[in-house]
Amino acid sequence: MANQQIIVSLLVNNHFGVLTRISGLFSRRCFNIESLTVGETENSKISRMTIVTYGDEYVKDQIVKQLSKQVDVKTVQIMDPANTVVRELVIVKIASKKSERTEILEAVNAFRANVIDFSTNSISVELTGEISKIDAFIEYVSSYGIIEMCRTGSTAIGRNGYCLTEKKKTIKGGK
Amino acid sequence: MKLSGAAILIEVLAEQGVDTVFGYPGGMVLNIYDQLYKNSHRVRHIITCHEQGATHAADGYARVTGKAGVVIATSGPGATNLVTGIANAYLDSIPLIAITGNVATDFLGRDSFQEVDITGITMPITKHNYIVKDITELADTLREAFAVATSGRPGPVLVDIPKDIQLAETNFVPISKKAAVAKSAIDEDALKEAIQLISAAKRPFIYAGGGVVSSDASKKLLEFANKIDAPIGSSMMGLSAVPWNEPRALGMVGMHGRYAATRAIADCDLIIAVGVRFSDRATGNKVSFAHGHKVLHIDIDPAEISKNIPAYTGLIGDVKQVLQILCKRLPQFTHKTWHAEIVKLKDHVDNNLQMAKSRLTPQSIIERINEFMPKDGIVATDVGQHQMWTAQYYKFSTPRTFITSGGLGTMGFGMGSAMGACIGKNKKRTVLFTSDGSFHMNLNELATAVTNELPLIIVVLNNCVLGMVRQWQTLFFNKRYSNTTMNRCTNFAGLADNFGAKGFSVKTKKELDLVLEEAFKYTTPVLIDCKIDSDEKVLPMIPPNGSIKDIILR
Ligand SMILES: Cc1ncc(C[n+]2csc(CCOP(=O)(O)OP(=O)(O)O)c2C)c(N)n1
Numbered sequence: 169m170a171n172q173q174i175i176v177s178l179l180v181n182n183h184f185g186v187l188t189r190i191s192g193l194f195s196r197r198c199f200n201i202e203s204l205t206v207g208e209t210e211n212s213k214i215s216r217m218t219i220v221t222y223g224d225e226y227v228k229d230q231i232v233k234q235l236s237k238q239v240d241v242k243t244v245q246i247m248d249p250a251n252t253v254v255r256e257l258v259i260v261k262i263a264s265k266k267s268e269r270t271e272i273l274e275a276v277n278a279f280r281a282n283v284i285d286f287s288t289n290s291i292s293v294e295l296t297g298e299i300s301k302i303d304a305f306i307e308y309v310s311s312y313g314i315i316e317m318c319r320t321g322s323t324a325i326g327r328n329g330y331c332l333t334e335k336k337k338t339i340k341g342g343k
Numbered sequence: 344m345k346l347s348g349a350a351i352l353i354e355v356l357a358e359q360g361v362d363t364v365f366g367y368p369g370g371m372v373l374n375i376y377d378q379l380y381k382n383s384h385r386v387r388h389i390i391t392c393h394e395q396g397a398t399h400a401a402d403g404y405a406r407v408t409g410k411a412g413v414v415i416a417t418s419g420p421g422a423t424n425l426v427t428g429i430a431n432a433y434l435d436s437i438p439l440i441a442i443t444g445n446v447a448t449d450f451l452g453r454d455s456f457q458e459v460d461i462t463g464i465t466m467p468i469t470k471h472n473y474i475v476k477d478i479t480e481l482a483d484t485l486r487e488a489f490a491v492a493t494s495g496r497p498g499p500v501l502v503d504i505p506k507d508i509q510l511a512e513t514n515f516v517p518i519s520k521k522a523a524v525a526k527s528a529i530d531e532d533a534l535k536e537a538i539q540l541i542s543a544a545k546r547p548f549i550y551a552g553g554g555v556v557s558s559d560a561s562k563k564l565l566e567f568a569n570k571i572d573a574p575i576g577s578s579m580m581g582l583s584a585v586p587w588n589e590p591r592a593l594g595m596v597g598m599h600g601r602y603a604a605t606r607a608i609a610d611c612d613l614i615i616a617v618g619v620r621f622s623d624r625a626t627g628n629k630v631s632f633a634h635g636h637k638v639l640h641i642d643i644d645p646a647e648i649s650k651n652i653p654a655y656t657g658l659i660g661d662v663k664q665v666l667q668i669l670c671k672r673l674p675q676f677t678h679k680t681w682h683a684e685i686v687k688l689k690d691h692v693d694n695n696l697q698m699a700k701s702r703l704t705p706q707s708i709i710e711r712i713n714e715f716m717p718k719d720g721i722v723a724t725d726v727g728q729h730q731m732w733t734a735q736y737y738k739f740s741t742p743r744t745f746i747t748s749g750g751l752g753t754m755g756f757g758m759g760s761a762m763g764a765c766i767g768k769n770k771k772r773t774v775l776f777t778s779d780g781s782f783h784m785n786l787n788e789l790a791t792a793v794t795n796e797l798p799l800i801i802v803v804l805n806n807c808v809l810g811m812v813r814q815w816q817t818l819f820f821n822k823r824y825s826n827t828t829m830n831r832c833t834n835f836a837g838l839a840d841n842f843g844a845k846g847f848s849v850k851t852k853k854e855l856d857l858v859l860e861e862a863f864k865y866t867t868p869v870l871i872d873c874k875i876d877s878d879e880k881v882l883p884m885i886p887p888n889g890s891i892k893d894i895i896l897r
């Protein structure tokens with residue numbers, strides 16, 4: 169079966185060490201991590217993680233099952249792409265000669281990015297969007313020269329009634 | 344009542360029904376040991392020679408009793424010495440509680456004397472672990488540790504307690520041990536599918552593993568086998584689940600399994616895997632193994648379903664509970680042709696490989712000792728050829744009597760685990776089959792066995808080589824015996840004597856008979872050094888990643 173992008177959302181105990189547990193689990197089970205984000209939820213005892221990974225059906229199945237076994241994991245959900253909003257934030261510091269500045273600003277406008285710093289030699293821009301949009305923006309501005317850049321990794325939330333609730337470790341065996 | 348952290352630990356141990364712990368003291372557990380001193384009438388502490396021995400002892404104790412084994416060690420080197428034992432318990436799903444001391448919380452993270460990040464180190468080899476930094480959380484953390492270790496698929500849990508937490512005081516509220524969590528219901532759709540699969544099968548095969556032992560489901564398994572008229576093969580961990588003389592039992596499946604068992608699992612049309620995880624040592628090549636039959640996988644751990652071998656249907660739940668339901672709902676089946684085939688397989692010469700009768704062979708030693716052993720006597724092993732020979736030739740009749748390192752294959756497991764098992768069963772007669780390599784690793788524990796006057800017979804199947812590795816070198820490396828011929832001069836019998844045990848040495852079958860008569864009169868440790876040929880082989884053998892087609896019989 170072909171590899172596909174998988175977005176896993178988790179509710180976990182907001183303890184120290186939980187991040188290590190989860191990332192350690194991924195590395196020792198040979199699941200790759202494209203990106204991992206984590207932050208507190210409306211309940212300060214619970215954190216939410218969003219992990220973007222790639223894999224086939226086997227990997228997907230094992231990711232859910234192995235994560236569900238973790239004592240600190242409350243909920244595991246493979247996000248349904250059709251029903252999920254995914255966002256990532258990037259900050260790019262673009263090298264800009266005076267002559268290129270207008271061009272760059274046009275791109276910033278077209279992508280609906282924001283300028284957050286403006287200097288003689290560079291422009292820093294923030295952009296939020298889906299992974300593909302971020303990729304496209306980075307590709308576009310790379311011709312000017314990217315001095316440095318940081319991406320946060322994706323975070324995701326289900327639409328409307330599609331929510332993560334605690335203690336929903338739904339697991340079934342077989343195929 | 345206001346108690347110190349160290350005192351709370353003892354209270355929770357008592358509350359959880361722990362009467363015996365294994366361990367080794369040190370600077371960062373002094374307070375705990377002080378409490379053990381004061382509470383020796385409630386919790387007995389067995390001091391070993393090395394923390395590794397203590398972990399293996401706690402592991403062996405857990406295997407025979409079904410209760411969690413407990414081991415205590417100091418910070419730093421004490422804690423790191425537990426690592427192999429914890430990994431061993433993890434891979435064999437043994438309930439184990441490891442308690443470590445650590446430096447005081449304000450010394451943590453500064454490379455203080457004997458500080459190691461033991462929760463970090465053991466994260467991948469524990470079911471879960473904790474470091475307690477708040478005294479008010481200690482009691483509940485310990486209780487949770489027991490619950491995690493013993494529920495679902497059992498496993499090791501480590502609790503790291505910094506020194507200041509052991510000293511700090513808090514109000515302790517005793518509770519009576521929580522009733523076991525109600526077993527969750529079995530998925531009805533999966534049950535129906537399973538029943539359909541079993542009903543459609545013409546050649547069903549039951550593949551039983553350690554889960555049958557740990558859920559105490561041996562009787563149910565036999566009832567189930569009778570109901571569906573199927574033969575039973577076992578993984579090594581499942582060997583003691585089925586009595587050797589049960590006509591349906593074909594013995595061990597896999598790399599060094601019985602011909603009949605490995606043949607039948609290849610020829611069946613439905614594998615009913617019960618509490619077993621399809622280790623590569625059992626399946627060989629996964630592609631050919633999975634070919635030609637469906638798999639119905641029954642296990643308490645959902646993650647095992649389709650992890651190694653794709654399951655057609657997975658039934659998640661306690662093995663005993665699932666078998667109970669299946670027995671109730673299934674009609675009686677008979678599979679005459681399949682049965683006849685199995686009978687033939689069992690009688691096939693390849694299934695009954697015998698070692699030479701003239702020499703003192705591993706087979707003759709194991710079979711002879713078997714005759715002296717009580718039916719429910721405990722058999723422990725180290726790791727290597729002697730372990731496989733024990734699995735092949737010892738006639739197990741009682742569950743929880745075979746104590747061996749399955750998943751990790753830990754040389755040096757034998758001494759510690761044999762002691763722990765023996766103690767767990769109130770000094771039941773115990774025999775340890777080991778060999779020169781493994782025994783050299785942890786023979787220090789002879790001292791512990793002597794001090795505790797354990798009725799332990801240590802049988803060294805002494806081939807003067809790392810036999811298992813040598814066998815691979817013979818077969819696959821053109822006899823280049825790199826570092827497996829040890830040329831050591833250890834006089835094992837004399838060594839035993841000097842530890843305060845009784846040592847014997849035998850070269851012939853006659854000598855063995857005479858020695859055994861005497862050895863079994865002892866109720867304290869005895870060692871029998873049995874000289875065997877360096878080139879005895881474990882057969883049959885399926886080369887790694889092979890299949891039944893590649894079986895080496897002679
Ligand atoms: C701690 C450890 N180190 C190395 C090995 C690899 N190993 C597996 S079997 C074996 C040889 C065992 O020799 P011995 O204990 O003498 O048993 P024999 O095979 O001779 O019966 C070795 C080195 C292991 N399983 N465990």
Ligand SMILES: [Mg+2]
Pocket residue numbers: 727778779780781804805806807808809810
């Ligand atoms: Mg040897």
